[in-house]
Amino acid sequence: MSAVWLKIITILCLYCSALTDTEVKGLVWRNVGEAFTIQCRTDREQESLCLQMGLNKEFDVFFRNKISVKDIVAQKFTGRLESNGVFPNMDIFIKNLSLTDTGPYWCGYSMYDEMAHEQKVINGKGSMLLVVTDEGLPYHSETTTRRHQ
Ligand SMILES: *[C@@H]1O[C@H](CO)[C@@H](O)[C@H](O)[C@H]1NC(C)=O
Numbered sequence: 542m543s544a545v546w547l548k549i550i551t552i553l554c555l556y557c558s559a560l561t562d563t564e565v566k567g568l569v570w571r572n573v574g575e576a577f578t579i580q581c582r583t584d585r586e587q588e589s590l591c592l593q594m595g596l597n598k599e600f601d602v603f604f605r606n607k608i609s610v611k612d613i614v615a616q617k618f619t620g621r622l623e624s625n626g627v628f629p630n631m632d633i634f635i636k637n638l639s640l641t642d643t644g645p646y647w648c649g650y651s652m653y654d655e656m657a658h659e660q661k662v663i664n665g666k667g668s669m670l671l672v673v674t675d676e677g678l679p680y681h682s683e684t685t686t687r688r689h690q
C-alpha cells in the first residue's frame with residue numbers, strides 16, 4: 542500500500558472518531574485541480590462562522606461575521622474560495638484543489654452566551670472530510686459525493 546493511502550486511512554480514522562453523531566460525517570473525494578463545496582448550516586442564531594481545517598481545527602480557512610459582509614479568507618485559499626448564501630447558512634466553494642487541501646473541514650459557529658458570559662462555539666452541520674488525490678479516484682465518485690451536489 543502506498544504512503545498516500547496510509548496517510549488517508551490515518552486521517553479517516555482520526556476524523557471519524559473525532560465526530561459526534563449529531564454532526565454530518567461527510568466524505569468527499571476529489572482529484573487535484575477539481576473543486577468542492579462545503580455547506581455550513583445551523584438552525585440556531587449565531588454571530589460568526591469560522592470554517593476551520595485540520596484534525597485539531599488548527600487552520601482558519603474562512604471567517605464571516607453576522608454584521609459584516611466582508612469575508613476573511615486564508616492566504617492559502619485566496620482567489621480559490623467563494624462564499625454564497627445568507628448568514629448563518631453559507632456555501633463555501635473552493636476550486637483548484639491541491640494535495641495539501643486534504644483534511645477535515647469544520648463549520649464552527651460562535652455566539653456570545655449571556656448566561657455563561659462566554660463565547661460559545663458549536664460545530665454546525667456540514668463538516669466534512671476532503672481527500673484530494675492525484676492517483677485517480679478509488680471508486681466511482683458519484684456514490685460518495687452525490688449528497689453534496
Ligand atoms: C492551480 O493551482 C496550481 C498550484 O497548486 C497552480 O500552479 C495553477 O496555476 C492553478 N490553476 C488555476 C487555474 O488557478
